[in-house]
Amino acid sequence: MQVWFNPSLVIDQHVRSIAAELEDFGPEFDPVVRPADPKFGDFQVNGVLGHAKRQKANPRELGQKLIDALLASGVFDPEMVELSLAGPGFINFKLSSAFLWQWLQAYSTPDDYQSGARELKHGRKVVIDYPSANTAKQAHIGHLRPMVIGEAIARLLDFCGADTIRDNHIGDWGTNFGTLIMKIKRDNIDLDTLEGESALATLDQLYKDGSALEKEQPELRDVSRDELVKLQNGDPDNTALWQQIVDISMAAFDKLFEQMGVHVDMALGESFYRDKVERIYEELTDAGLAEESEGALVVWHDEVKKFARDNERPYPFNIRKKDGASNYATTDLATILYRVEEFKADEVIYLTDARQQDHFQQLFLTTEKWFKAKGYPLPEMSHVWWGTILGEDKKPFKTKSGESIKLQALLDEARERAYSVVTEKNADLSEDERRDIADAVGIGALKYADLCSNRTQDYVFDWNRMLSFEGNTAPYLLYAVARINSIFRKGGASPEDSFAEASPLETEPEHALARKLMGFVNALELTLNDLRPHFLCTYLYELASAYSSFNNADRVLVDEPEIKARRLLLCARTRTVLKTGLELLGIRTLEKM
Ligand code: ARG
Numbered sequence: 001m002q003v004w005f006n007p008s009l010v011i012d013q014h015v016r017s018i019a020a021e022l023e024d025f026g027p028e029f030d031p032v033v034r035p036a037d038p039k040f041g042d043f044q045v046n047g048v049l050g051h052a053k054r055q056k057a058n059p060r061e062l063g064q065k066l067i068d069a070l071l072a073s074g075v076f077d078p079e080m081v082e083l084s085l086a087g088p089g090f091i092n093f094k095l096s097s098a099f100l101w102q103w104l105q106a107y108s109t110p111d112d113y114q115s116g117a118r119e120l121k122h123g124r125k126v127v128i129d130y131p132s133a134n135t136a137k138q139a140h141i142g143h144l145r146p147m148v149i150g151e152a153i154a155r156l157l158d159f160c161g162a163d164t165i166r167d168n169h170i171g172d173w174g175t176n177f178g179t180l181i182m183k184i185k186r187d188n189i190d191l192d193t194l195e196g197e198s199a200l201a202t203l204d205q206l207y208k209d210g211s212a213l214e215k216e217q218p219e220l221r222d223v224s225r226d227e228l229v230k231l232q233n234g235d236p237d238n239t240a241l242w243q244q245i246v247d248i249s250m251a252a253f254d255k256l257f258e259q260m261g262v263h264v265d266m267a268l269g270e271s272f273y274r275d276k277v278e279r280i281y282e283e284l285t286d287a288g289l290a291e292e293s294e295g296a297l298v299v300w301h302d303e304v305k306k307f308a309r310d311n312e313r314p315y316p317f318n319i320r321k322k323d324g325a326s327n328y329a330t331t332d333l334a335t336i337l338y339r340v341e342e343f344k345a346d347e348v349i350y351l352t353d354a355r356q357q358d359h360f361q362q363l364f365l366t367t368e369k370w371f372k373a374k375g376y377p378l379p380e381m382s383h384v385w386w387g388t389i390l391g392e393d394k395k396p397f398k399t400k401s402g403e404s405i406k407l408q409a410l411l412d413e414a415r416e417r418a419y420s421v422v423t424e425k426n427a428d429l430s431e432d433e434r435r436d437i438a439d440a441v442g443i444g445a446l447k448y449a450d451l452c453s454n455r456t457q458d459y460v461f462d463w464n465r466m467l468s469f470e471g472n473t474a475p476y477l478l479y480a481v482a483r484i485n486s487i488f489r490k491g492g493a494s495p496e497d498s499f500a501e502a503s504p505l506e507t508e509p510e511h512a513l514a515r516k517l518m519g520f521v522n523a524l525e526l527t528l529n530d531l532r533p534h535f536l537c538t539y540l541y542e543l544a545s546a547y548s549s550f551n552n553a554d555r556v557l558v559d560e561p562e563i564k565a566r567r568l569l570l571c572a573r574t575r576t577v578l579k580t581g582l583e584l585l586g587i588r589t590l591e592k593m
Pocket of ligand 1: 134
């Protein structure tokens with residue numbers, strides 16, 4: 001029997017196809033494969049009980065019939081996998097030690113680990129919309145999550161075989177440009193003289209000052225509005241100013257992307273769609289979806305209470321403002337059409353915080369109806385949203401004076417704090433080495449803390465916890481990798497060795513670790529199904545813990561060559577999976593630390 005990379009998938013397929021041929025089951029039988037209680041096996045097939053109820057049959061009898069048929073099919077070699085009946089018709093599959101051992105030998109390189117994962121999203125064209133910040137504003141802590149979660153999801157999709165397009169849908173066409181241009185002209189500011197890092201900070205300040213000025217002198221609002229209209233109508237001076245502002249913003253973001261390891265393919269922002277909105281008004285009106293309401297063009301979704309027209313506080317999807325201007329919704333409608341027509345997207349994933357849930361719900365509902373009316377292929381659409389980063393006081397995390405924390409300041413502090421920790425542990429390393437380790441540990445800790453909790457929940461920002469070497473943290477995982485590296489250095493071996501003289505698994509911790517390694521692809525699957533990276537984090541933490549138990553119980557560098565080789569093989573596989581998993585989360589691993 002050949003060892004399958006992804007046993008749960010193979011079990012699912014075989015159980016389905018064999019059951020389909022059985023009189024008592026048939027093609028309508030719909031089993032679910034789950035991880036089993038480790039006492040009984042590795043995987044459990046559920047579904048016989050429900051099926052038996054519908055058939056008014058005895059579940060245990062049906063379960064036994066299915067087991068007999070599975071065994072008779074010859075697919076499940078009893079030396080490799082043991083089948084047993086439990087409870088009211090559950091079927092447990094326990095992979096034998098021989099199976100685990102062959103599995104470990106068959107799958108060794110990162111490429112082997114990927115080959116099974118590639119089937120998950122094979123060839124699917126996926127547009128990922130992130131981090132999609134607004135221009136002319138400095139990045140703050142609120143921009144951490146779209147960068148970190150977006151990059152992790154993009155990497156996972158790439159790894160699992162998707163054909164991804166990472167599109168940074170920047171907000172570069174907002175009403176703020178009116179105020180900003182008004183203020184720039186009033187102060188006679190030459191944007192060319194603004195330099196480097198402070199340029200965006202200056203723009204940020206100019207906008208704030210401009211808004212304050214508008215409050216003092218309301219007549220200035222008309223000036224700003226005129227500047228905005230001029231910009232929207234293509235006035236060359238305002239367009240040139242706008243372009244300079246966008247360039248300054250993009251340069252600042254690029255600097256952050258580089259430090260954060262974010263790689264986007266393109267930035268087709270809101271402005272890109274400005275000449276593509278007329279078609280939206282026409283098509284949605286023609287399809288009978290959009291209608292005028294108090295001068296604006298809106299879409300109602302009567303089937304959803306809060307978006308229905310007879311709601312006490314009417315809340316339609318507003319796609320054209322009273323003054324005739326397009327808005328966030330219009331550009332998003334134009335954007336999804338473009339992604340389907342130009343990129344042939346099968347799937348589009350949007351990343352923003354929780355506050356935009358209504359927007360995306362309305363966008364998706366509108367798109368479904370509109371595409372159906374037009375016969376356009378409908379992509380799968382998801383909104384990946386998240387909770388707030390809180391301070392110790394459980395309120396949104398801010399500076400002491402109540403301002404939002406700049407993202408650059410956060411990255412710098414992460415490195416500095418990590419540097420102190422690293423210096424304490426490794427005073428003998430050179431300054432350069434410690435700085436490099438601190439960069440990986442600091443930025444990695446920041447990212448991991450953002451990824452490891454369920455994204456839809458708020459989390460409390462805690463430097464000490466995220467930089468701790470204990471618990472579900474980046475330093476703990478990075479340290480596990482470094483510890484494995486040091487075993488190889490000490491043993492004069494390499495993780496790429498073939499470990500030919502290794503003898504089969506023996507101890508309980510070896511088996512437990514092998515089983516955990518086999519679960520990698522299931523963790524990826526779980527993570528992708530829900531687009532929740534914390535599943536992968538939990539898996540990596542459990543793997544590192546299984547490794548640590550193994551390492552504490554079973555000495556690796558023993559005298560017996562076949563035991564040493566077997567244990568080194570386990571170390572090598574653990575290292576590969578930890579490194580691959582951390583890289584998918586955007587975390588750089590270290591040789592030493
Ligand atoms: N620029 C928006 C913001 O900062 C996020 C854009 C998300 N993407 C989208 N296609 N709407 O809130």
